[in-house]
Amino acid sequence: MIRRHYQPAGLFTRSSSLLASSLGMIAIVLLYLPIAGLALLSFSAQPLRGIPWPFTFEWYGALVAGETASKWISPLLTSISIGILVSIASTATALLIGRAVPTLRRSTGLLVAYLCVIVLPGILVGVAVLLFYRVLLGLTTGFWSVFLVHFIWALPFSLLCILIVTLRFDRRLLDAAEDLGASKFRQFIDIELPLLMPGVMASLFFSFLLSFNELPRTLYARGSVVTLPYYVWTASSSHSSQVSLIYALSSIIMVLSFLVTLVAMRILNKRE
């Protein structure tokens, strides 16, 4: 990767850059402090009191113990499988749309229609999908209805990732490939796909995370399916014995998400 060092210019003087980065630091602290606190409390014997003392591994032990484990492992697997399916489906769809957009004469309206989904409130989309598909079309709620709402949710983000690379893609390269003897299929595999890969990877990654963390839409579409966010939400909002476990479980998910992000950034950077 080539890094450039820019001189401050315009509004971005040396002191305003300093101010900006300090504000950024404050935001990061505000974000990570509660998360660090949560991680700390996951080792506390009585996390609900908010005092991280005395230390214990009790909750981590309970998590992997047979009876409790069965309660969260199944939601985790559900969330991972829906996440992977959503990730593949929305990336593939976004790739189809994103390749077509640069060739369309008037694409602004179409793009607005796709991207508006981002600003619609999640609860509203969940209720609407539930009412329309279940009540009017008779769709049964369950795994595939959750997949559907997650797909609707993830698609505009995937599309953004893909559009960044397809709009920059130089279509003259396809002329060159065809001229050298490449069929349409080989043009796509040899030239287009490798050059779109950074966007494809970003789309796969973001759509997975969006699905994996989704709650408001899932609430209405889930039927009897329990996803991990739903499980964490119910367990932490009821005053059950599960609450203490949630601290430990959330910490594990957090560490894993962090590792996945790290790997994804590595891959994305290497592609450039």
Added chain:
Amino acid sequence: MEGTPAICAESARSPILQLGGVWHSYGAVTVLHNISLHVERGEFLTLLGPSGSGKSTLLRIIAGLENPQKVAMMLLDGMDITWAPANERNVSTVFQHFALFPHMSVGENVEYSLKLRRIPAPERRRRAESMLSLVRLTGKYDRRIYQLSGGERQRVALARSLVMGPDILLLDEPLGALDERLRLDMQRELIELRRATGVTFILVTHSQEEAVSMSDRIALMRAGTIEQLGSPNDLFSRPQTEFAARFMGFENVMHGILRAKRGDLAEVDVGGATLLGRMVSKSAAMNPGDRVFAAIRAEHVEVDCQRTGNSVTAVRGDPIYKGRYYDIPFSTQLGTLIARFGELPVNLACKTNITFSPERCVVGVLGPEGIH
């Protein structure tokens, strides 16, 4: 093979490319009007013309990257390629912006066409290396594209197109993206490359200087038609039309009426003065009373020479310095004539006499568009 010398001789004589009746349009705009063109084996043909003359479209049609709307004949090496897609035609293109694949190394770029033809890796590598050395890029096999200079990218594009052994190499303004010095070097290299490979070259350019110095033949294009087809010398010294004369760099073009024909020479009335010039349009096509153009290059206009020929009194204007020479405009009865001097003439009177030889002055009939 030994049984077919007659056929070989026949195919050696037949043109590598035969185009007949090619029409094409973008929406309501017709960009090619009934183009017919034969290209000989091993020839260096240039499609010359201003932007919008249809030369690049014609090249894309030959490559198969665009389909003409109507076509009577399209034969490559005697085979009908009218409906063959680009990837099935044995021609290859060097694009104006090179269109190198940025995610592949130099070697992978050059080998791509061989890879598509399922040629084994060692053979591919050998041919790519030898092609790279032909374009003077020995040892650059593993380089990335972004590490190369403009001139090197140009040569990778040439190697990539030539490695598959095309029947015709199409060059779409390949020197346009290079700076001046590099452009001159590449002109020479292209000529040598054509000689070394024996491949037929078709070059598209808007630079008459490029066309004249590289081609065997030039097709001058204008608004979707071939205005004039001939050797560089034909076009350079005997432009058939006013458009051709202006495009080939005749600085002085006058309109007048043909008064009389004397053998090869024509007597033309321009603004009341009479000048003599050599007829370039067929003599039979020209009749006294016709509207004609007369054109003379600035370097053939001289001051105060006691020579026979056309001579007019002139008032000198301010010289324009052009680096290698000076251009001086003169107001005359024939209109403003530009004369070219290597050195600024000393003691040049304000009012003087300028002359030019009838042999150097070309006279041809005006097309309908030249008559106002």
